[in-house]
Amino acid sequence: MSSRKYRVHWVRLLALALVVGAVGVGGFTAVRGLRIARGLVHPACLPVTRPSGPDALTDLEEVSFPAAGRQLRGWYRPSRDGTAVVLVHGFADNRTRLLFEARVLAGSGHGVLLFDLHGQGESEGDAIGWGDSEREDVRAALAFVRARPDVTPGRVGLFGFSLGGTTALLVAQEDPRVKAVAVAGAFPDLAGDMGSHYGLSTWAVLWGLRRAGIDVGAVRPVDGMCRLEGRPLLLINGGSDPDGPLKKDGSLYRAACEPRRQWVVPEAAHGEYAQKDPEGYARHLREFFDPAL
Known part of the structure; x- marks a missing residue:
């Protein structure tokens, strides 16, 4: 394999690894965020x-x-x-x-x-x-x-x-x-309050709240x-x-x-x-x- 093809091969492998890693992180974040959202919508009495x-x-x-x-x-x-x-x-x-x-x-x-x-x-x-x-x-x-x-x-x-x-x-x-x-x-807005608590998982938490029927933008x-x-x-x-x-x-x-x-x-x-x-x-x-x- 020529050095040029060798470099292209490893670039592609690196890109694939980055994509797989991003998908994995995104999946983990989504699962975590949805789990959090369920707890937020159904608190213990x-x-x-x-x-x-x-x-x-x-x-x-x-x-x-x-x-x-x-x-x-x-x-x-x-x-x-x-x-x-x-x-x-x-x-x-x-x-x-x-x-x-x-x-x-x-x-x-x-x-x-x-x-x-x-x-x-x-x-x-x-x-x-x-x-x-x-x-x-x-x-x-x-x-x-x-x-x-x-x-x-x-x-x-x-x-x-x-x-x-x-x-x-x-x-x-x-x-x-x-x-x-x-x-x-009191918090000024719901999305901002969630963001201050859940960081990278905020998008998934908000998604979970919206799936539960909550109008996040109205709060x-x-x-x-x-x-x-x-x-x-x-x-x-x-x-x-x-x-x-x-x-x-x-x-x-x-x-x-x-x-x-x-x-x-x-x-x-x-x-x-x-x-x-x-x-x-x-x-x-x-x-x-x-x-x-």
């Missing part, structure tokens, strides 16, 4: 335990209401002043995650609704929608609270954590009857922050949250119009606001919702 003890929130009513053909279950603490706040939990969680926030707000006289999103806690459903289908849950929760005899319909606010915060923003942007919205650890509250149109907004983040304001560059806050405020708990990771600064967290919630509602 955490058991709901009614609070007890001296610091427990009392007078909680067991409630349920329909949303998109599914029955959602939760607890409601009646309002003492005609105002109410709907609280929306995050991924792979349930209503008990927001008991601290509920106690603080109930202490100010607000009615509070804690409920499980579909496919989580005690609510019906076998899959979640990462803020897409959850919008129907939050709309139904708002309708339930507005229909309560102890609540003035125009004095209802929203609070959401993480996935629940993103969903709360999406709903508030569409529903001008939401008087005020506060969110903690982008960052695009509509000014649709709040003068209603108060509070954004809360942890300074030690890897997806907090530094990594996301404060995009939700920068996209929002006034009135807006942002509070960062320096040492808090995702969801650790009450653990790291309970007094400051409670104060910010009261100082936001009390005058807003």
Whole structure:
């Protein structure tokens, strides 16, 4: 074999090896991403335990209401002043995650609704929608609270954590009857959030979410922050949250119009606001919702 043919032969072998390697890596990435997506759409349901003890929130009513053909279950603490706040939990969680926030707000006289999103806690459903289908849950929760005899319909606010915060923003942007919205650890857009977690597998994860019926492109509250149109907004983040304001560059806050405020708990990771600064967290919630509602 001549030296020229020898070089061509090895170039072809190298090219073939690169193609085979790329196909192998792509296949592995696809399988891994789809497996991740299945777990994201079908999280394990955490058991709901009614609070007890001296610091427990009392007078909680067991409630349920329909949303998109599914029955959602939760607890409601009646309002003492005609105002109410709907609280929306995050991924792979349930209503008990927001008991601290509920106690603080109930202490100010607000009615509070804690409920499980579909496919989580005690609510019906076998899959979640990462803020897409959850919008129907939050709309139904708002309708339930507005229909309560102890609540003035125009004095209802929203609070959401993480996935629940993103969903709360999406709903508030569409529903001008939401008087005020506060969110903690919310992500600006679903695709970006997945990208920050899954790197090279992100395309496969997003593909898996879309195959599950999730409209990924619709979960982008960052695009509509000014649709709040003068209603108060509070954004809360942890300074030690890897997806907090530094990594996301404060995009939700920068996209929002006034009135807006942002509070960062320096040492808090995702969801650790009450653990790291309970007094400051409670104060910010009261100082936001009390005058807003």
